[in-house]
Structure formats: structure tokens, C-alpha cells
Amino acid sequence: MLNLARVIATGRLMHHAGETRSFTGRAQARLAQMMGVEQALLVNSGTSALIVALKAAGIGPGDEVLVPAYTWVSTASAPLFLGAIPILVDIDESLTMDPADLERKITPFSKAIIPVHMLNLVCDMDSIMAIATRHGLAVIEDACQAVGVTYKGRRAGSIGHLGAFSFNHYKNVTSGEGGAVITNDGHLMRRAEVYHDIGTFSADYSVQDWDFVGCNQRVSELTSAVLLAQFGRLDKDLQNRRRRRARNIDRLLPLSGAKVSPHHDPDAAVGLTLTFENSQDAKEFAAQHSAVTRIGDIKRHDYVSWLPVLQHCGADPRTNPLLSAQRKVTYSADMCARTIDILSRTCLVA
Known part of the structure; x- marks a missing residue:
């Protein structure tokens, strides 16, 4: 409540790019530090996080994206927003993507894998990353249902090329709605920043970088204030x-x-x-x-x-x-x- 009162008192409910001391800037830095990655970007939902991550990875029309057959529909629908095609992969008894079926489903059109850590259960990321490396595929970890959970000492979402989180009502950390993209790759984060902010994002907001047209998937200061208060718990x-x-x-x-x-x-x-x-x-x-x-x-x-x-x-x-x-x-x-x-x-x- 105190964080929300501070936002309201400022009269500035919208986050502006490059404001590192804003609640959004502070929450992004805190999330990156918690997850052991270089950068984090808050967005308005877990679905947006998946779309932004796929766009950052260069996924587009006709590309195939391998997704598990057990997950929230956003994992499968996110590729469709970008003109890509979801390819369904069986799970195994761990309730996560079966690496053997994953490799069977790869074709010359395959461009990315979205392993999903369902119900706080982690995927076999060693096997999935090895498969991705062999076939030159991007890995976007859907950790929406496993925020903060670890796999062999690393946070879920920090192992692939990009990670996606959800902060809706049912998640480990909640702001009602909200999401995030994390990565260690500065180029991928740059593309994510541009796409989530209508193609106008710049760390120096006086400079307009029109790399490509994007969407508006920004998060508000109110959402960031709620998240920042919860990360410590x-x-x-x-x-x-x-x-x-x-x-x-x-x-x-x-x-x-x-x-x-x-x-x-x-x-x-x-x-x-x-x-x-x-x-x-x-x-x-x-x-x-x-x-x-x-x-x-x-x-x-x-x-x-x-x-x-x-x-x-x-x-x-x-x-x-x-x-x-x-x-x-x-x-x-x-x-x-x-x-x-x-x-x-x-x-x-x-």
C-alpha cells in the first residue's frame, strides 16, 4: 500500500523509458538481480511476455515453434500473433515437454522451442538446450507458472535465450496482471524493448530509435509498485x-x-x-x-x-x-x- 501511495502522490502513473529510479526501473533491476540475469523488462501480461520474447528472437511468418501439449493456451497462441505456427509436443510423466518427442517433431521450418515449467515443475533444460544447440533453435522459457523456482541452481527462465514470466492473480508473485521478459543477451533485450514500446524505446529518451514498428505492451507504475513490494517475499x-x-x-x-x-x-x-x-x-x-x-x-x-x-x-x-x-x-x-x-x-x- 505504501508503494501505491507513493506512486499516486507523484501523479505519474505511466513509466517512461530510461527512468531507472522509477518503480518500474527499480522493479526490473530487482527482478534481473533475483533471476541472475543481465536484464529484465516488465510488460502487461504473461501472454505479452511470450509475444515480445518471440519477436525479440526473430520469429515470424511460417516459422514453427515447438510447444508442449500441456500448458495455458497463450503458449500456443503467442506464435500465431507473429504469423508463426505452433507444433505440439507430448509431455512425459514430469508434466513437462518430453525431449524425445521434441526432437522427433523438429523440421526444417523449426525456429524456436518454448519449454513450459508447469505447476512449479521444472523442465529437463539440459536435454532441451542440447537439442536446441544441435538444431540451431532459439529457446524461450515459459516460466509463467514457476516464477522464482530453480533448476540445478539456476532460476527457471534464466537458462534459455529468453524467459517469460506472468504475474497474474494465480502466480507465485502477483500484481493482478503483469509479466516480464528476461535475458542475458543485450541485442535480444533491445529488440524486446523496441517492440513492447511501439518502436520508440530508447535508454536515452531524447533519441528516437525507430528500429521497427512495435506494440504497446508497457506496464504501469502502479503494477511495478505492487511487484517491487512482493519480490522480497x-x-x-x-x-x-x-x-x-x-x-x-x-x-x-x-x-x-x-x-x-x-x-x-x-x-x-x-x-x-x-x-x-x-x-x-x-x-x-x-x-x-x-x-x-x-x-x-x-x-x-x-x-x-x-x-x-x-x-x-x-x-x-x-x-x-x-x-x-x-x-x-x-x-x-x-x-x-x-x-x-x-x-x-x-x-x-x-
Whole structure:
């Protein structure tokens, strides 16, 4: 509340580029320091963060972007905004992108990978980065659901070429809405800054750099003030979740007949899911425990619910890359059946 009062008292609710002592400038510096990267850019949503990151990486019409079949629809729709085509990749029992299926899905049109750290569960970033290096692909980490979580001593979002965060109501840090892009690459950040600020951004605002036309995805000082106040509590909150995870394993695992789902960094694990032999066992266990949800019953994150994507629906067919691609693009409800099977057999423990 104190930060918000200070913003209102100044009468300046809009962030101006280059103002390092503004709440936005301070929040960006604090976020970069926390994540162990050179630069951070606050934007108005996690969806915007993905779009800005893809644009920074040079993704455009006809390019293929590999995304997991289990994620929020923004991961798949962000490439479409830039004329690119999302290619769906199965997950494995870790609920993150399966590196083996990822490599199978790569084609000469592939340009980027968006691994998603779902439910505070980290991807196998060593394997994904190795695949990306072999094929010359950009990696944009979608860490929207894992802000602050670590993978082998590094923060999720800091391992790929760019990282994207969300700060909406349901995330580890929230300002209602909001997002961020992080990177160690100054050229990529420069492109991100230009694109998010209508092509007018400059560290010295007296100089106009019209590199290319952009959008307005800026964040307000009010949002930045809320975020800055919360960043200091993030690590403590995550540590509390780790302790709760350990307690839940001790309490629920003996009752479940299941196994703890594979995790790519067990010592730093925050999220907890249980994998069952079949979907019925998972459904019955979830019905018996209020803190447990069968993930297959949460339909909004599996690819089958992305009807505008699967059905090639756009506001205008003339600008729909799924219709204008020089090759046939086909999606179906059973194209990632392994993902649906895994989700039906997995329970999330809150």
C-alpha cells in the first residue's frame, strides 16, 4: 500500500523509458538481480511476455515453434500473433515437454522451442538446450507458472535465450496482471524493448530509435509498485512450499498407491504431483482428499481445449498463419494422446 501511495502522490502513473529510479526501473533491476540475469523488462501480461520474447528472437511468418501439449493456451497462441505456427509436443510423466518427442517433431521450418515449467515443475533444460544447440533453435522459457523456482541452481527462465514470466492473480508473485521478459543477451533485450514500446524505446529518451514498428505492451507504475513490494517475499514463500511438499509426501504417499512424479531437480522441488497406474485410481484418490486434484479434470490447460488453435479459427482468414502456410497444418484431438493419458493418471497436491 505504501508503494501505491507513493506512486499516486507523484501523479505519474505511466513509466517512461530510461527512468531507472522509477518503480518500474527499480522493479526490473530487482527482478534481473533475483533471476541472475543481465536484464529484465516488465510488460502487461504473461501472454505479452511470450509475444515480445518471440519477436525479440526473430520469429515470424511460417516459422514453427515447438510447444508442449500441456500448458495455458497463450503458449500456443503467442506464435500465431507473429504469423508463426505452433507444433505440439507430448509431455512425459514430469508434466513437462518430453525431449524425445521434441526432437522427433523438429523440421526444417523449426525456429524456436518454448519449454513450459508447469505447476512449479521444472523442465529437463539440459536435454532441451542440447537439442536446441544441435538444431540451431532459439529457446524461450515459459516460466509463467514457476516464477522464482530453480533448476540445478539456476532460476527457471534464466537458462534459455529468453524467459517469460506472468504475474497474474494465480502466480507465485502477483500484481493482478503483469509479466516480464528476461535475458542475458543485450541485442535480444533491445529488440524486446523496441517492440513492447511501439518502436520508440530508447535508454536515452531524447533519441528516437525507430528500429521497427512495435506494440504497446508497457506496464504501469502502479503494477511495478505492487511487484517491487512482493519480490522480497518470493524466496521465503517458495521455501515454505518446499517444506509443505515434503510433509505432503510423508502424509499422502503411503495412502495413495502411487509414486511421486519424476522431477528434474528433486532437491529443489516446489510442486508435487503423484502418478497412478490408471486414471480411475487417480480419480478415486482425488475424490478422497480435498487438497488433491486429478489434473485430467482441469481441462483448461490441455491442448484439446484450445479450440481456436485446433480449429484454425482467426479473426481474419487473410492473417491466419494456419491457413496461409505453404504447407498443410493439421491438428486433432488425439494427436498427443500420450499427454492426455498422463494427465488422466496424475494428481496435483496443493
